[in-house]
Amino acid sequence: MSIAAKVMKFITRIFMYISYLSITIMLVMTVVDVVRRFIFGLAMSGVTEYSQMLLIISMTAMAYALVEGRFIAVGILVERFPKMVNLTIEIIMGILSLAFFILAGVQLLRQIAPSIQFNEAYFMIGAPRWPMYLALGASFCACTLATIVYVYDRIINFKDPREKTVFDENPDLAFMELSKDDLADAGGSE
Numbered sequence: 001m002s003i004a005a006k007v008m009k010f011i012t013r014i015f016m017y018i019s020y021l022s023i024t025i026m027l028v029m030t031v032v033d034v035v036r037r038f039i040f041g042l043a044m045s046g047v048t049e050y051s052q053m054l055l056i057i058s059m060t061a062m063a064y065a066l067v068e069g070r071f072i073a074v075g076i077l078v079e080r081f082p083k084m085v086n087l088t089i090e091i092i093m094g095i096l097s098l099a100f101f102i103l104a105g106v107q108l109l110r111q112i113a114p115s116i117q118f119n120e121a122y123f124m125i126g127a128p129r130w131p132m133y134l135a136l137g138a139s140f141c142a143c144t145l146a147t148i149v150y151v152y153d154r155i156i157n158f159k160d161p162r163e164k165t166v167f168d169e170n171p172d173l174a175f176m177e178l179s180k181d182d183l184a185d186a187g188g189s190e
Helices: 005-039 049-069 082-110 114-118 128-155 172-188
Strands: none
Touching: 049 082, 049 128, 082 114, 082 128, 114 128, 128 172
């Protein structure tokens, strides 16, 4: 694994933990609001806006999914293609994803200055909106870097389709090997 991939894994793992924390807070806050509303007849103000903010923060885990390869794959269709076609499709999709992440990230980051200038805030809670633009823009920028690292690693680690490995003959061995890599990463020995 390249140094860039290891650095991206570390950075995106931090984003993942931030995402876990925001989802947990959103869950607890929603449950408390429902209990207060239906049992005690007391509604908490601003829960919807806080949930919107936490949902935006939870989207920072997108980069982690990219780096770890935990995105949705249409295996039934893709497995029928030769390896070279799969690599070509991955590169094309990587370039399209890269364009999207760059455009979305730049647009979100460009919204920060006008948001500060016009004192844009959430209606109920009065919190400024610009930190959410920053969080989501940073997330898209991390996705941009993660996409570059992912596509680069796929190209560098590509094997000739004519080369057969033991993993091609027995996919269970590949799964066991991946599990060993995950255990080694978790233990810090590599």
